[in-house]
Amino acid sequence: MNLKAVKAFLVRDVKSTFKDRAALFWIIAWPIIWILLTAYVFIPPGTGSVITLNVGVVNNDHSVAPFNGTYFVKIMNETIVNGKHLFNVKMYSSTNKLREDLLKGRLDAGLVIPDGFGRNVTYGTGRLDILIRADNPSTKQINSGILSGFLQEVSRRLSMVKINISLRYIEKYMPSTQQGFSPEKIKEYLVGIAIPINTTIKEVVPVSVSSRPAMLGWYTLGAIGMMFLYTGLMIGAAMIVREKELGTLRRLLASPSSGSELLIGKTLGGIVILVVSAIIALIVGLMVGARIYWSPTEPVDWLVPIFMLTAAIMAIGMGLMLSLVSRTSRGASSLSTALGLLFTLTAGIWLPKEWLPSWMRVFAENFPFTWTINGIRDIIVYQYEWSDIAVLLLKSIIATVVIFAIGTLIYKAQIRRYAEK
Amino acid sequence: MQYAIMVEDLVKTYNGFEALRGVNLSVKRGIIYGLLGPNGAGKSTLISIIVGVSKPSRGKAVVLGGSPLDPRVRSRIGYQPQEHGLHPNLTGWENLYFYAGIYGVDKKEARARIEELASCLGVLEHLDKPVRTYSGGLRQRLSIVAALLHDPELIVLDEPTTGLDPSVRQRVWDLIRGLRGRGKTVLLATHYIEEAEKLGDEVSIIDNGKIIASGSPEELKSRYxxxxxxxxxxxxxxxxxxxxxxxxxxxxxxxxxxxxxxxxxxxxxxxxxxxxxxxxxxxxxxxxxxxxxxxxxxxxxxxxxxxxxxxxxx
Missing domain, CATH: 3.30.70.270 (Reverse transcriptase/Diguanylate cyclase domain)
Incomplete structure (x- = not known):
């Protein structure tokens, strides 16, 4: 094999691609646009942190009890979670005014504290009227969730205060030896009445997607997968037809270089283009706050470049298959872009497969290119070990070899067809 | 071997159409051989077989003592097709270095050859610009330089002066004569009668896929x-x-x-x-x-x- 010829194809393709504005848009600008959209539209800054609700309050309570409407508003104003105020409270004089501002979207929720609230809470059950802004299911769920959580916690604490006050009276008027009841047992019983089931919810999320930076990392890989797919398809689909359009094919066929050198040189050129673009996309991802777990000292992390290589070769191989129906480089480009974007959205490359309809999920699970992207995610997002990844790696390599071999056969047939035209 | 090209009873058929119909041709080494014929006569098809791009349907072609399908033979041929084969986004230098790489010429040697050939054809000062900015004539000259970079023994030029103005055409003719002077064999396909007559030591006239006459221009004129x-x-x-x-x-x-x-x-x-x-x-x-x-x-x-x-x- 003439390595100088392979190098010549590689260098020419890389140079000409990076001098072509249209190619640069699709290979570099487009993935960057997706990463930026993800970072500032789909997962905007603040995602995952505490949300402050704008709450309007009408306090009609004139009770003289220690816990009354005024004290309740004070608690709301002083409630801080993770260093952030949970409520931004605005006082209203009438319920109508409060409702008006809710309808205009100036408030997320409203509380109407009726007269006698403090007295009722102290001696029985207090009542609160809550108004929730419910423009859409998501807003409704967030606003009611935050407010319900807060009110449950206030109710629980109030229960404990009332139980402790009740116990003081019980201890005073009922001797501990009488009827075998101890104050501790009575307290336990009363707490049980107030809180029959004490639940704690712990979210189990892979460490890498537990935060906005980690989610951005996940989507950055999706953007790279998308770019690998349509660019690889384009490189393969236009491999021969582009040379023919440039008028270089006859000259190359008359040269001592073989078709294999053309194929290898152009494939290597494609891999270089894809890797450079992937590095640029990763840098942009890191700049917008993506966090990616990759360590050169972790041997399993070195499978990431191998998965990337298989993804690139597989996409180019699929592109060679497309060359059967590509009569012009413009046609090859349009077909590759359309198919690339279609597969990106339907095969679990950009959208998690769990979001897809069941029939599409079957496609996502069996699309070989998705295996390679999943392999990369399993390592740098879920931090899988060798044993977890081995089967996927094997499947990806076998699929790549088969697809590229079929693509090569088609390529050779195409070369002969063009030579004899 | 006395002959650079020997073609015997060559037939080429495309979808039932006979582009070549039993062509016989012998080209001695060290001469300029003109292949004269109107467009569509079969010149480019014959050249495709001689340079190893396509296979004959029947017959045999021996080039530089071997088969043109052998890469070692092809490495000794310089071919300038009608299409320029230049990448528009790359500069003249980049295009020429690409072809030098294809023929295994190292960069230093390629640079010296490019400078020599490009200055001979008046292209040198344009080599830093992208080819998309070149005129048709400039591209044509660059294409000729690309065919000669690896100092081939046999040079096959397919309509090398089409679209060139008379002064540039003269420069190309001088270059071709210079190649003959260095012992190279030149196969020149042209539809310009004057070109074949002035340059060709021997000329074959091809029409409708057949060679209808061969000999030196003087012989042909005196005979026919x-x-x-x-x-x-x-x-x-x-x-x-x-x-x-x-x-x-x-x-x-x-x-x-x-x-x-x-x-x-x-x-x-x-x-x-x-x-x-x-x-x-x-x-x-x-x-x-x-x-x-x-x-x-x-x-x-x-x-x-x-x-x-x-x-x-x-």
């Missing part, structure tokens, strides 16, 4: 050409048919070679000239030029095919 040719140029364009018709009535066969030109093949021009001027006078036609010239390869083609060169071209 008339003893003399009278060339007439009329003042009034579009009147040649009228004059040709009138001459035919007197048994003088004249062929129109342009809107205002006629060529008459004859043995004794001195006897014919007064008769021709008399007929033109009676028809009221004004003759601007009337001269007796030596026969050209165009006359040979006319004699052999009965058609004017390029008559069937669209």
């Amino acid at each position: 050409g008339p003893p003399a040719v009278i060339e007439i140029i009329l003042d009034e364009k579009g009147s040649v048919d009228k004059l040709a018709h009138a001459l035919a009535g007197q048994g003088i066969k004249a062929s129109a070679t342009g809107h205002d030109k006629l060529r008459i093949h004859c043995k004794d021009p001195d006897a014919l000239v007064p008769e021709i001027t008399g007929i033109a006078y009676r028809l009221g036609l004004s003759i601007r030029v009337l001269r007796v010239v030596k026969p050209s390869l165009e006359d040979v083609f006319l004699k052999l095919t009965g058609r004017r060169f390029g008559e069937n071209e669209s």
Whole structure:
């Protein structure tokens, strides 16, 4: 094999691609646009942190009890979670005014504290009227969730205060030896009445997607997968037809270089283009706050470049298959872009497969290119070990070899067809 | 081996159409061999087989002592196709380095060759610019440089001067003659009669997929050409048919070679000239030029095919 010829194809393709504005848009600008959209539209800054609700309050309570409407508003104003105020409270004089501002979207929720609230809470059950802004299911769920959580916690604490006050009276008027009841047992019983089931919810999320930076990392890989797919398809689909359009094919066929050198040189050129673009996309991802777990000292992390290589070769191989129906480089480009974007959205490359309809999920699970992207995610997002990844790696390599071999056969047939035209 | 190219009974068929119909050709080493024929005659098909791009349907081609399908043979051939084969986004240098790499020429050697050839063809000062900014003629010259970069033994040029202005054409001709001077063999396919006649040590005329005559231009002219040719140029364009018709009535066969030109093949021009001027006078036609010239390869083609060169071209 003439390595100088392979190098010549590689260098020419890389140079000409990076001098072509249209190619640069699709290979570099487009993935960057997706990463930026993800970072500032789909997962905007603040995602995952505490949300402050704008709450309007009408306090009609004139009770003289220690816990009354005024004290309740004070608690709301002083409630801080993770260093952030949970409520931004605005006082209203009438319920109508409060409702008006809710309808205009100036408030997320409203509380109407009726007269006698403090007295009722102290001696029985207090009542609160809550108004929730419910423009859409998501807003409704967030606003009611935050407010319900807060009110449950206030109710629980109030229960404990009332139980402790009740116990003081019980201890005073009922001797501990009488009827075998101890104050501790009575307290336990009363707490049980107030809180029959004490639940704690712990979210189990892979460490890498537990935060906005980690989610951005996940989507950055999706953007790279998308770019690998349509660019690889384009490189393969236009491999021969582009040379023919440039008028270089006859000259190359008359040269001592073989078709294999053309194929290898152009494939290597494609891999270089894809890797450079992937590095640029990763840098942009890191700049917008993506966090990616990759360590050169972790041997399993070195499978990431191998998965990337298989993804690139597989996409180019699929592109060679497309060359059967590509009569012009413009046609090859349009077909590759359309198919690339279609597969990106339907095969679990950009959208998690769990979001897809069941029939599409079957496609996502069996699309070989998705295996390679999943392999990369399993390592740098879920931090899988060798044993977890081995089967996927094997499947990806076998699929790549088969697809590229079929693509090569088609390529050779195409070369002969063009030579004899 | 005395011959650079030997082709025997070559047939090439595309979807039932015979582009080459039993071509035989022998090209000696160290000469300029002209392959003259109108467009569509089969020149490019024959060249495709000689340079190893396509396989013959029947027959044999031996180039530089081997098969043109052998990469070692192809590495000794320099081929300039009709398509320029240059990447528009790359500079002249980048395109030429690419072809140097394909032929395994290292960068230092390639640079020296590029400088020598490009300055010879007047392209050197343009090499830093992207090829998309080049004129057609400039691309053509760059394409010739690319074919010669690896110092090949056999150079196959397919219409190398198409679209070039006369001064540049002369430079290309000088370069081709220089190659012959260095012992190279040049196969020159052209549809310019003057080019084949001036450059070709030997010429084959190809028409409809067959070689109809071969030999040196002088041999061809003496073998197939008339003893003399009278060339007439009329003042009034579009009147040649009228004059040709009138001459035919007197048994003088004249062929129109342009809107205002006629060529008459004859043995004794001195006897014919007064008769021709008399007929033109009676028809009221004004003759601007009337001269007796030596026969050209165009006359040979006319004699052999009965058609004017390029008559069937669209």
